[in-house]
Amino acid sequence: MSSDNDGVIDLSESYQGNIIACAVLTWLISALVVGSRMYLRGHLMKLLGAEDWVILASLFFSLAQSIGFIIEASFGLGRHSLAIPPENYVPMLEASWFTILFYASSLSLSKISVLLLYLRTLTYDWTRKILLGFLVVVIVTSAVNLILDFTACIPLDAFWDFEVQARYCHSNEVYYALTGLQIGTDFLIFLLPLPVVWSIRAPKDQKIVLSIVFSFGFFICIVSIIRIVLLANAIGGSDYSYDAVDINYWSLVEVNTAIVCASIMTLKPLWNRIFAASTRQGTGTPEEANHINLPTIGSRPSRPSRKAPPQTRQSWLSAQLAKLDKSLQTVNETQVAGDEVNLRRPETATAASRSDTELPPWPARDPAGRDRLSHNSSIITPVEHKADEGPLR
Structure with a gap:
């Protein structure tokens, strides 16, 4: 002034x-x-x-x-x-x-x-x-x-x-x-x-x-x-x-x-x-909206912990169970379509009734079925399992 x-x-x-x-x-x-x-x-x-x-x-x-x-x-x-x-x-x-x-x-x-x-x-x-x-x-x-x-x-x-x-x-x-x-x-x-x-x-x-x-x-x-x-x-x-x-x-x-x-x-x-709260009122909020973490710059990424929050663990389990249900549904549909896939060959059905141990698994006799087994019966192939490792590993 x-x-x-x-x-x-x-x-x-x-x-x-x-x-x-x-x-x-x-x-x-x-x-x-x-x-x-x-x-x-x-x-x-x-x-x-x-x-x-x-x-x-x-x-x-x-x-x-x-x-x-x-x-x-x-x-x-x-x-x-x-x-x-x-x-x-x-x-x-x-x-x-x-x-x-x-x-x-x-x-x-x-x-x-x-x-x-x-x-x-x-x-x-x-x-x-x-x-x-x-x-x-x-x-x-x-x-x-x-x-x-x-x-x-x-x-x-x-x-x-x-x-x-x-x-x-x-x-x-x-x-x-x-x-x-x-x-x-x-x-x-x-x-x-x-x-x-x-x-x-x-x-x-x-x-x-x-x-x-x-x-x-x-x-x-x-x-x-x-x-x-x-x-x-x-x-x-x-x-x-x-x-x-x-x-x-x-x-x-x-x-x-x-x-x-x-x-x-x-x-x-x-x-x-x-x-996130305002978004939840309008369109729905992701789970992360209720979980606040302090960010750091330069820290090494850590492996998922067994002590992960229950919400995160439940989310991972839900994803795996969904995969299981989908795979089982695929197997059931395959069994119903009997004209396309035979789990046991007709000529070996009688032998199988006498001794189940005498019948080799059908994948050994059905290369096409073997491919389906690796995808359906195993539920998660080794490659998928490695990619889907979650917090419970």
């Missing part, structure tokens, strides 16, 4: 209400997405992992940040500096320091949650090694960020109280350098899954969908760049409480966008379930 309009400043101008509305709205959106994630993975999939608890902690710090901005706005953030009572500066700047702390904590936890999710889904050895390296980098840079926050000024009170003489305060260049390193790391983190997705054997449309899902994280990088540019332009101005309104908006958007992007990657099974 610009405080200069033809040299005249309207001291009644205020964006306090806008800041409060942005703080509430952005957090509610991220809370809704995280709530959907916890419902899906906790209630439907029974598969809550470390990444889910970490994103929940990130949501908590995002809430703390939103409360911090609301407190800042109540003391004058969003108004012109000349319109803010002098006694409001100290509590407003103190709330600003806590807001910065919660901002950094929430962003760091969101990145850690994304990396933990990648470690669960991207199971190639080389990707896991790279992800572990990124995880170390994120933890180290986050720790450095926290140290810089707690040592912003020495003593720390000098950050918000101008009457306290500061022996040292970090320069803005230090924060710019750290922010640039974090943006570069974020870009590489969100770029990593894309070549993995396009290397797997899957339909092209499925690869495109996965690429779009994984690419949501690039929006965080864009928001971070916009915010740091606005911050660099606003620092040093004489009306920072008013000029920095846009920075506050983007800070709230950045933190909550990171939470949403980290969570939206996990919601694809929920979308599939909702879509």
Whole structure:
């Protein structure tokens, strides 16, 4: 926001209400997405992992940040500096320091949650090694960020109280350098899954969908760049409480966008379930609609387990029983058509009545019948049996 309009400043101008509305709205959106994630993975999939608890902690710090901005706005953030009572500066700047702390904590936890999710889904050895390296980098840079926050000024009170003489305060260049390193790391983190997705054997449309899902994280990088540019332009101005309104908006958007992007990657099974439910109402839904699995990329295909879900096992048995019924029906039809096929030759019927052991099996005397036996009486030929192996093997 610009405080200069033809040299005249309207001291009644205020964006306090806008800041409060942005703080509430952005957090509610991220809370809704995280709530959907916890419902899906906790209630439907029974598969809550470390990444889910970490994103929940990130949501908590995002809430703390939103409360911090609301407190800042109540003391004058969003108004012109000349319109803010002098006694409001100290509590407003103190709330600003806590807001910065919660901002950094929430962003760091969101990145850690994304990396933990990648470690669960991207199971190639080389990707896991790279992800572990990124995880170390994120933890180290986050720790450095926290140290810089707690040592912003020495003593720390000098950050918000101008009457306290500061022996040292970090320069803005230090924060710019750290922010640039974090943006570069974020870009590489969100770029990593894309070549993995396009290397797997899957339909092209499925690869495109996965690429779009994984690419949501690039929006965080864009928001971070916009915010740091606005911050660099606003620092040093004489009306920072008013000029920095846009920075506050983007800070709230950045933190909550990171939470949403980290969570939206996990919601694809929920979308599939909702879509399957709507399809079931209209045209009928396949059995897979009620069964949600967590997909992984790079895992080796496993043999069907004897502990396969009862629904899957029943489906396989039903197919085999259907083949059995069809084969028996074919045999019965063959027996009824006595004019075409004789199970026993007429001239040997009397001998067969005297001793069944003296009569060789009819396939030895009827090559045509032998062909039918290999198909009908055996029910499943060796080749078919090998192809039809199911979960009970």
